[in-house]
Amino acid sequence: MLKRFIKYALLIFIISAVALVIYGGYLSAQVEKRFSARRWSIPSTVYSDTTLLYPGQRLNPSLFNQKLVNLGYRRVHHLPSQKGEIRIAPDALDIFLNDLKTAWTQRQGFLVQIGFSEDRIGTISRMDSGETIPILELEPEEIMQFFGQERERRQLISIEQVPEHLIQAVMAAEDHRFFQHYGVDLRGILRALITNLRHGSIQQGGSTLTQQLAKNYFLTPARTITRKFKEVMLSVIIELKYDKREILEIYLNEIYLGQKGSVAINGFGEAAYFYFGKPVKHLTLSEAAVIAGLIKAPNHYSPYRDIPRCRSRRDAVLQAMHRWGWITEAALQAALKQPIKAVGFIASDTKAPYFIDYLAEQLNTLYRPEDLSSLGLSVYTTLDTQVQGAAEKALAKGLTRLENSNAALQREAPEEKLQGAVIVMQPKTGHILALVGGRNYSVSQFNRITQARRQPGSAFKPIVYLSSLSQFTPTSLLSNDPKSYTVNGELWEPQNFEPVTEYTVSLKDALKKSYNLATVDLAMQTGLERIVDMARRFHFSTPLKPYPSLALGAFEVIPIELARAYCVFAAEGVQPFPLSLKEVVDENDKILEHQYLNIERLIRPAEAFVMTRMLQDVVREGTARSLQWRGVSWPVAGKTGTTNDFRDAWFVGYTPDILALVWVGFDNGDPIKATGAAAALPIWADLMNAIPQYRSETDFKMPNGVEKILVCSVTGRPAVAGCPEPLAVYFLADRKPDGYCPLHDRGGIAGKIMKGVKDLIDGE
Amino acid sequence: MGNKFIQIILFILLALWLTACPKPPLREVPVEAQEPATVEETAKENPRVVASLQLTDQGRRLLEDRQPDKAIRVLEQAVSLHPTNGQNYYYLSEAWLMKGSASQAKEFNQLAEIHLKEDSEWMIRVANQADRIAELEK
Numbered sequence: 025m026l027k028r029f030i031k032y033a034l035l036i037f038i039i040s041a042v043a044l045v046i047y048g049g050y051l052s053a054q055v056e057k058r059f060s061a062r063r064w065s066i067p068s069t070v071y072s073d074t075t076l077l078y079p080g081q082r083l084n085p086s087l088f089n090q091k092l093v094n095l096g097y098r099r100v101h102h103l104p105s106q107k108g109e110i111r112i113a114p115d116a117l118d119i120f121l122n123d124l125k126t127a128w129t130q131r132q133g134f135l136v137q138i139g140f141s142e143d144r145i146g147t148i149s150r151m152d153s154g155e156t157i158p159i160l161e162l163e164p165e166e167i168m169q170f171f172g173q174e175r176e177r178r179q180l181i182s183i184e185q186v187p188e189h190l191i192q193a194v195m196a197a198e199d200h201r202f203f204q205h206y207g208v209d210l211r212g213i214l215r216a217l218i219t220n221l222r223h224g225s226i227q228q229g230g231s232t233l234t235q236q237l238a239k240n241y242f243l244t245p246a247r248t249i250t251r252k253f254k255e256v257m258l259s260v261i262i263e264l265k266y267d268k269r270e271i272l273e274i275y276l277n278e279i280y281l282g283q284k285g286s287v288a289i290n291g292f293g294e295a296a297y298f299y300f301g302k303p304v305k306h307l308t309l310s311e312a313a314v315i316a317g318l319i320k321a322p323n324h325y326s327p328y329r330d331i332p333r334c335r336s337r338r339d340a341v342l343q344a345m346h347r348w349g350w351i352t353e354a355a356l357q358a359a360l361k362q363p364i365k366a367v368g369f370i371a372s373d374t375k376a377p378y379f380i381d382y383l384a385e386q387l388n389t390l391y392r393p394e395d396l397s398s399l400g401l402s403v404y405t406t407l408d409t410q411v412q413g414a415a416e417k418a419l420a421k422g423l424t425r426l427e428n429s430n431a432a433l434q435r436e437a438p439e440e441k442l443q444g445a446v447i448v449m450q451p452k453t454g455h456i457l458a459l460v461g462g463r464n465y466s467v468s469q470f471n472r473i474t475q476a477r478r479q480p481g482s483a484f485k486p487i488v489y490l491s492s493l494s495q496f497t498p499t500s501l502l503s504n505d506p507k508s509y510t511v512n513g514e515l516w517e518p519q520n521f522e523p524v525t526e527y528t529v530s531l532k533d534a535l536k537k538s539y540n541l542a543t544v545d546l547a548m549q550t551g552l553e554r555i556v557d558m559a560r561r562f563h564f565s566t567p568l569k570p571y572p573s574l575a576l577g578a579f580e581v582i583p584i585e586l587a588r589a590y591c592v593f594a595a596e597g598v599q600p601f602p603l604s605l606k607e608v609v610d611e612n613d614k615i616l617e618h619q620y621l622n623i624e625r626l627i628r629p630a631e632a633f634v635m636t637r638m639l640q641d642v643v644r645e646g647t648a649r650s651l652q653w654r655g656v657s658w659p660v661a662g663k664t665g666t667t668n669d670f671r672d673a674w675f676v677g678y679t680p681d682i683l684a685l686v687w688v689g690f691d692n693g694d695p696i697k698a699t700g701a702a703a704a705l706p707i708w709a710d711l712m713n714a715i716p717q718y719r720s721e722t723d724f725k726m727p728n729g730v731e732k733i734l735v736c737s738v739t740g741r742p743a744v745a746g747c748p749e750p751l752a753v754y755f756l757a758d759r760k761p762d763g764y765c766p767l768h769d770r771g772g773i774a775g776k777i778m779k780g781v782k783d784l785i786d787g788e
Numbered sequence: 789m790g791n792k793f794i795q796i797i798l799f800i801l802l803a804l805w806l807t808a809c810p811k812p813p814l815r816e817v818p819v820e821a822q823e824p825a826t827v828e829e830t831a832k833e834n835p836r837v838v839a840s841l842q843l844t845d846q847g848r849r850l851l852e853d854r855q856p857d858k859a860i861r862v863l864e865q866a867v868s869l870h871p872t873n874g875q876n877y878y879y880l881s882e883a884w885l886m887k888g889s890a891s892q893a894k895e896f897n898q899l900a901e902i903h904l905k906e907d908s909e910w911m912i913r914v915a916n917q918a919d920r921i922a923e924l925e926k
Binding site: 074 | 868
């Protein structure tokens, strides 16, 4: 009987042992697979462009300060000694720069002093050597991350970067015998069992760091015997396959350590920035103990939640470290006295959401969403967060001002409120510096810069005038008389915006004053097909038909295409492709995607310049002249636009350095009861006044093929001595007025005949 | 009446005679009315230009090291600071030549020509560059 029992027991033991070995082999393969493959999903990060600083540069102090805050610089009152620290003096800023690393440049952080002189940077110099720096590049700013379903943030660290006191703090908090056991700590389990029995409830866990890792990686949170058995098996296998420091590194990168809004903070690399705004290697003993203490219950002990509770937990960790002999009494006492100062965070992650949507459309053509949320790509963009901030602020202020000035524009429902949109570009490079697609992204994600189709009104007229330059000159006379046109069998009678007495007007004055009748007259003489062809060359993608109303901007356009069209005038006749993406780089700094400045010549530089001069007159003396008393005193060219019944208000303005388009209107087409000059132009002016760093205040450069000629203000012909108030007008060299002013040229035959006739009449 | 008729005839003859030697017109501004400042002259006054020239130089050095991608990035920054410095376009054209794109090289070469037209030495380089682009296009 006993023999049989022993036999069965042996058999069961052998079968169990074999099963255990097979199961162990299976788990081992799982561990191998999991650890050899990508261990974590790292979201791709979108960055703004870098920021250039140079002596003499104008600055907007509030936007610049915000930039430094966004870049993670923190104010100190001593001379900065660590990267990311700044000291503010009355006329200077001492900065210990962070490292700069992009696809195209990199440098180590160093201590620099930026001296200020009124609203400008005076000097930039290294504080170690005193060497002056002609141009300084600040690192790009993180704009957003493409998260997967797990919504985790994680900055990977290697064990070499981790200070010893942090490792000890983690061990003191969770598993002080980590370097002694083999994955499972029987002593720890026994101690936890006794404690729990004494209290009659679960007070202490006996899990080692390895067990916690196994649990996080492979298991569900359910508390069952089989799960616990599997956890123990996995822990032992992990310990057999990897050395202690490897396990510790994985643990330090894996563990959950808090919550930033809806996003989980995982690993000590991310947590060090989230709580203390510094890399893990710079954590003090006190800070290390705070984060290590969070492992037990990250949100319960969070310094953002309850400082006294957090301090009590930190102190317990420090005491444990002292108990195990890892820190001295003096170090313990010093650390216990340290206050806990978390750096603070802003939960709303996404800046420039409309820009990001536009960018994401392009990224989605290059990468699958699951790759964007897991491959840890770095996406560098053209966005300038200072310009973006200024554009958002100017738009919000402008729309509120309009609503306050006219109660009829106020709407209760957020989705029905007055809307607006702004795009800011560099006309020569096509870089999109800022994009605001609407008033409130959380209310409406419809991007009114890239998705809306709106009538441009008079903002389309420059295309008409450009089309006419091969037949007309800026001083050619146009009829400003009311006329009727038949379109598709229907009578169409355009009107000027307000009654005028000028029945004949020069081409440049018609544009300056935005006369509708003269513009239609010009369009009809130029040929409507020619205008449609020109618009197509300018890459307007919406349907445009050769109807007379085309001249007045009656056909809808997409705002970004209108902005792009104006770039041609600012950029000597070449059109840049609008760029939001610059580079995509993988985790190993390999460049996966470049997007460069890409240009196409559409018109001659001389034509672009002549158009710009006429559009400068719009700002100096025409419908946009109010810019001058809004603080815009430097050379600007631009055009206002107002559509029928005041449904849309536009202003597109540019300098040689920067171009911005502003649109204001209701989504449902309700009238806004204001012109482009009254509604959109003030927003443009506020925006430009807020970004002085983009103003060179230089004039447009005259290319070959243009002649500046003094013409008679009455006849538009080259002026002679008798012409009153002659004007300097720019003409294409191959299309300029010939002869001289017939009216005032006393030496010419016409003048002499007129004088003779006058004398005759006087004689009688 | 007769006197009046003679007066008119004399007047017409006089007018025709005077027309043959018209008074010179009011000062007509020549083609190069706006005397463009050189890059160096502008640099003295404009901090953006000074900063841009640093980037231009950096871009040139990157091209010498045959790193056209990095050079393009730096030169784009230079253009954004000082869009009228033709040297930036010249070097951008060089970068695209290095990358084998004749069409982009050509566009930047034309921009360089616009902005460097007052500088005869640079215009020789621009013309040589245009020849190399034409060669690449073949």
